[in-house]
Amino acid sequence: xxxxxxxxxxxxxxxxxxxxxxxxxxxxxxxxxxxxxxxxxxxxxxxxxxxxxxxxxxxxxxxxxxxxxxxxxxxxxxxxxxxxxxxxxxxxxxxxxxxxxxxxxxxxxxxxxxxxxxxxxxxxxxxxxxxxxxxxxxxxxxxxxxxxxxxxxxxxxxxxxxxxxxxxxxxxxxxxxxxxxxxxxxxxxxxxxxxxxxxxxxxxxxxxxxxxxxxxxxxxxxxxx
Amino acid sequence: xxxxxxxxxxxxxxxxxxxxxxxxxxxxxxxxxxxxxxxxxxxxxxxxxxxxxxxxxxxxxxxxxxxxxxxxxxxxxxxxxxxxxxxxxxxxxxxxxxxxxxxxxxxxxxxxxxxxxxxxxxxxxxxxxxxxxxxxxxxxxxxxxxxxxxxxxxxxxxxxxxxxxxxxxxxxxxxxxxxxxxxxxxxxxxxxxxxxxxxxxxxxxxxxxxxxxxxxxxxxxxxxxxxxxxxxxxxxxxxxxxxxxxxxxxxxxxxxxxxxxxxxxxxxxxxxxxxxxxxxxxxxxxxxxxxxxxxxxxxxxxxxxxxxxxxxxxxxxxxxxxxxxxxxxxxxxxxxxxxxxxxxxxxxxxxxxxxxxxxxxx
Numbered sequence: 042x043x044x045x046x047x048x049x050x051x052x053x054x055x056x057x058x059x060x061x062x063x064x065x066x067x068x069x070x071x072x073x074x075x076x077x078x079x080x081x082x083x084x085x086x087x088x089x090x091x092x093x094x095x096x097x098x099x100x101x102x103x104x105x106x107x108x109x110x111x112x113x114x115x116x117x118x119x120x121x122x123x124x125x126x127x128x129x130x131x132x133x134x135x136x137x138x139x140x141x142x143x144x145x146x147x148x149x150x151x152x153x154x155x156x157x158x159x160x161x162x163x164x165x166x167x168x169x170x171x172x173x174x175x176x177x178x179x180x181x182x183x184x185x186x187x188x189x190x191x192x193x194x195x196x197x198x199x200x201x202x203x204x205x206x207x208x209x210x211x212x213x214x215x216x217x218x219x220x221x222x223x224x225x226x227x228x229x230x231x232x233x234x235x236x237x238x239x240x241x242x243x244x245x246x247x248x249x250x251x252x253x254x255x256x257x258x259x260x261x262x263x264x265x266x
Numbered sequence: 267x268x269x270x271x272x273x274x275x276x277x278x279x280x281x282x283x284x285x286x287x288x289x290x291x292x293x294x295x296x297x298x299x300x301x302x303x304x305x306x307x308x309x310x311x312x313x314x315x316x317x318x319x320x321x322x323x324x325x326x327x328x329x330x331x332x333x334x335x336x337x338x339x340x341x342x343x344x345x346x347x348x349x350x351x352x353x354x355x356x357x358x359x360x361x362x363x364x365x366x367x368x369x370x371x372x373x374x375x376x377x378x379x380x381x382x383x384x385x386x387x388x389x390x391x392x393x394x395x396x397x398x399x400x401x402x403x404x405x406x407x408x409x410x411x412x413x414x415x416x417x418x419x420x421x422x423x424x425x426x427x428x429x430x431x432x433x434x435x436x437x438x439x440x441x442x443x444x445x446x447x448x449x450x451x452x453x454x455x456x457x458x459x460x461x462x463x464x465x466x467x468x469x470x471x472x473x474x475x476x477x478x479x480x481x482x483x484x485x486x487x488x489x490x491x492x493x494x495x496x497x498x499x500x501x502x503x504x505x506x507x508x509x510x511x512x513x514x515x516x517x518x519x520x521x522x523x524x525x526x527x528x529x530x531x532x533x534x535x536x537x538x539x540x541x542x543x544x545x546x547x548x549x550x551x552x553x554x555x556x557x558x559x560x561x562x563x564x565x566x567x568x569x570x571x572x573x574x575x576x577x578x579x580x581x582x583x584x585x586x587x588x589x590x591x592x593x594x595x596x597x598x599x600x601x602x603x604x605x606x607x608x609x610x611x612x613x614x615x616x617x618x619x620x621x622x623x624x625x626x627x628x
Contacts, residue, residue: 059307060280060448176278178287178453179314205278208450213276 057172067144080139085111087146175217282307288422296322304442333361343468363401371429380612389442510562524553540617
């Protein structure tokens with residue numbers, strides 16, 4: 042029974058270019074699963090600059106029923122840059138029951154950061170998913186997307202997350218995500234879905250997208266550290 | 267030069283990346299640097315991008331060395347720059363002083379963090395005094411305080427032109443918020459916007475014989491006679507003051523009929539703009555003034571505003587304990603307007619803080 046439950050659980054690690062939307066996608070995914078009555082642990086794995094993460098949102102997200110593994114301001118108060126250490130609870134995150142969503146910060150090292158998580162590479166449940174925003178300068182052409190995806194190493198899926206913040210338009214989304222889809226097809230990496238800001242709901246309602254759309258609630262805008 | 271920005275298009279970008287792309291677009295040849303938060307991604311992105319465009323990078327053993335290697339490279343005729351913050355900015359004051367002494371077109375990007383000492387890695391506006399008047403000299407340098415990603419991009423390009431045209435060390439003064447914040451930005455190749463990029467030139471090893479073909483290049487940072495130093499400092503001061511009117515930049519907004527003027531710089535001026543809108547909507551006549559160049563300071567611009575305004579009060583708001591306040595007061599000494607302060611060292615200021623303060627003083 043326990044084994045079955047473990048097998049059925051969802052373990053996802055979001056990787057991708059710095060500022061591509063990993064934290065936002067991870068938060069939304071965790072809350073989506075919570076909404077399905079799953080037990081969910083959200084892990085903040087930004088070890089490079091842990092001051093610029095979902096940390097300020099920890100209490101808010103816990104209030105929504107997530108188990109959040111992340112330091113709080115109080116945990117690191119007075120530690121200065123020594124506060125930038127790996128949270129032991131993050132190292133053993135996969136031992137938690139239920140679904141695990143890992144937000145892998147900073148981007149350059151991709152899934153390599155998972156070496157910090159016990160059992161990650163051996164896990165048969167883990168899916169490593171790249172978040173790509175086509176308006177980011179390092180991934181704003183098909184060649185750059187291809188080069189970037191190949192640099193990341195193992196990938197089990199992609200989320201097309203093209204947007205321009207408050208200046209996002211349907212045109213920006215369609216053009217960018219189509220290019221991501223094309224490259225993903227070439228590389229035989231499945232695109233799980235598109236992340237689109239839910240404030241765009243009306244504007245895009247008539248458009249037929251090739252892949253599923255998930256509407257994203259923006260939480261990170263309130264993560265003023 | 268290889269085109270840096272393929273087709274001019276909007277990008278979703280952090281301030282540090284905006285700087286890295288702008289230095290490329292400005293034709294910078296090489297960056298020397300030593301890692302420190304919150305400027306790290308300037309270095310990270312430069313090191314990812316530079317090889318693709320044939321540019322150079324050297325990580326030095328510390329900030330002192332990073333500053334001096336920039337001093338060396340510009341003497342060799344290379345557009346060189348560095349980026350730092352907080353205690354790194356402190357260490358770089360020695361090489362920045364050399365750049366003042368030898369009139370070297372050094373460019374530095376400063377992303378302020380909390381102080382004193384290592385302070386915080388997050389944000390502040392506490393490097394105003396250091397960046398404008400640091401070192402054991404007279405502050406012969408040019409400092410642009412930006413407030414948006416577009417400005418970080420535009421003024422980084424401009425900084426190289428200013429430095430090489432006037433041969434004073436030139437700085438972009440940003441902060442941790444601007445460094446990390448994400449905004450849409452339109453990047454462009456400066457030549458396509460009609461911006462001529464000043465061509466760098468070697469300051470040493472010049473052609474011809476000294477005395478017959480050309481004057482000697484006196485690149486000197488030490489003198490054996492006090493009188494010699496005196497002559498040089500007085501001459502440079504005069505030159506600095508004479509070019510200042512060409513360099514100063516500022517913004518003013520709705521000051522003429524205002525009852526109160528909010529004076530801020532950098533990212534805090536965005537809060538001031540929001541506060542002016544909100545206060546006016548509530549029937550309180552507020553205006554704002556923002557120096558873009560903190561050094562040289564837009565003294566005449568501010569005096570002109572004070573001469574035409576009805577305002578009886580000037581609120582100076584900053585994420586520091588009076589560094590902007592001190593700069594302003596020394597420039598407008600003798601003016602009668604009453605000065606109020608909102609000092610929040612090391613923490614962010616939003617419109618709400620300014621609005622509450624204004625309501626408490628009117």
